[in-house]
Amino acid sequence: MPHTPSSPVGLHRVLEPAGATLPQAAQRLDARPELWPDEVRIAIETLNLDAASFRQLSEKHGGDGEAVRAEVLDIVATRGKMQNPVTGSGGMLIGTVEEVGPRSPLGLSVGDRVATLVSLSLTPLVLTDGLERWDGRSERVPAEGHAILFGRSIAAQLPDDLGPDLALMVMDVCGAPALVHRVVAEYVARGHAPTVAVLGGAGKSGSLSLAAAAEAGAARRIAVVPVEREAALLRGTGLAEEVVVADARSPLGLSEAVAAAGGPADVTVVCVDVPGCEQPAILSTAQGGTIIFFSMATSFAAAALGAEGVAADVRMLVGNGFVPGHAAYALDLLRRDPVVRGLFEGRLEEQPVR
Structure with missing residues (x-):
């Protein structure tokens, strides 16, 4: 466990610029897997890039999926998060809770399948599979790696009655x-x-x-x-x-x-x-x-x-x-x-x- 004190809004994960910058505005985050006491680590299953970010990347590369994939990998490797440098936005993800810090207030348990309801633009992120299962032509990105949630992050357990990809699409805009x-x-x-x-x-x-x-x-x-x-x-x-x-x-x-x-x-x-x-x-x-x-x-x-x-x-x-209550409301609206x-x-x- 790291020895420096943590911040519920993730200030302790900011590497550049040094100081009091929040993770969303930071240029680079510390995405190592070791947890502070109030954090949670998620094993990634799928990323969902936000529509504006994906459109910008696709148009920039003329629809070349391999080039889009390469740029997403470069962004994450360089910044420790998925934050499009042009739009400033990211998206969200689904995955399985891998480890929970002893003082995490999020109410999550190891093994929970969740969707993060905070932007990838402020979420420490590491990709380990080279996005080999993604062709770069859709917003949904099958992926492996890990992400970190802070004490004031938001996540919701995936519902049992809806497929994970469907639930992710709803929660992305809830x-x-x-x-x-x-x-x-x-x-x-x-x-x-x-x-x-x-x-x-x-x-x-x-x-x-x-x-x-x-x-x-x-x-x-x-x-x-x-x-x-x-x-x-x-x-x-x-x-x-x-x-x-x-x-x-x-x-x-x-x-x-x-x-x-x-x-x-x-x-x-x-x-x-x-x-x-x-x-x-x-x-x-x-x-x-x-x-x-x-x-x-x-x-x-x-x-x-x-x-x-x-x-x-x-x-x-x-x-x-x-x-x-936005996630529950949007999912219920879809059901109704x-x-x-x-x-x-x-x-x-x-x-x-x-």
């Missing part, structure tokens, strides 16, 4: 539906059932957000998707009252499409994994409305300055990925909503683990 439910419920409690527009409505976080908005009492849900193929997945399902095809990066194109579908929206939820959606989301939202940014591709400077530039009185929230479950299972069929 903060989105929980926060959408909270925000919509606030509107309803004030006597106004809101119109909710979800950019990226056919995606993982988008479909769960649409279902959560319905449960919380939204009056109208508008799903925005980029192509007709995704629109066809949603039309006739009841997941949204209106499904529109529009480019979420086009300020006038998006705002006009949302207006034609019954907008502007009282609540706009940004779930797309491409940059440049800040101004379009602002113009699609009613004065006094709320925008929730869940995409790691969001520029928050562009959002703030964009709202100021068009005199938009909108509340802008950062979807930080954590709401108390066959449409959402079908969308998730379709994604698994499109991207089988190799």
Whole structure:
């Protein structure tokens, strides 16, 4: 066991820069397997790269899976964590608890199969298999190695009734539906059932957000998707009252499409994994409305300055990925909503683990 004192937020694992930098902002972490008393070590089974990070890597390398795999290995070896240097984001993982420090507050036991609910961008990580079972062409990454959880990390045991890959996909975005439910419920409690527009409505976080908005009492849900193929997945399902095809990066194109579908929206939820959606989301939202940014591709400077530039009185929230009870809520939502479950299972069929 290391002799230096530990920090519940992982300061003791920061190697560069020296000082009080938190693990997420650090350039390099100490990922050795020896535990401090309040830590937990996980034997890795699967990594799930976040959508913005995987898209950036894939586009950078022109879809060359071997090059993507090589860069992921280099990032982890260099930084002691999986943190895309361009997007700053990482993802999450599933695995089995290998060792639990005697003062760990997480309530985990050796042998538990868990999903980490904290970002790989701050999780000490070592890969030992060269990612030989991954072709670099999907977000889900079969892997071997270990990861370290701190005293204030979050992990959830995998449910018995859902496959691990399905559960991982849900837990990866579980903060989105929980926060959408909270925000919509606030509107309803004030006597106004809101119109909710979800950019990226056919995606993982988008479909769960649409279902959560319905449960919380939204009056109208508008799903925005980029192509007709995704629109066809949603039309006739009841997941949204209106499904529109529009480019979420086009300020006038998006705002006009949302207006034609019954907008502007009282609540706009940004779930797309491409940059440049800040101004379009602002113009699609009613004065006094709320925008929730869940995409790691969001520029928050562009959002703030964009709202100021068009005199938009909108509340802008950062979807930080954590709401108390978010994992249990998202998993239950999947169980209750066959449409959402079908969308998730379709994604698994499109991207089988190799």
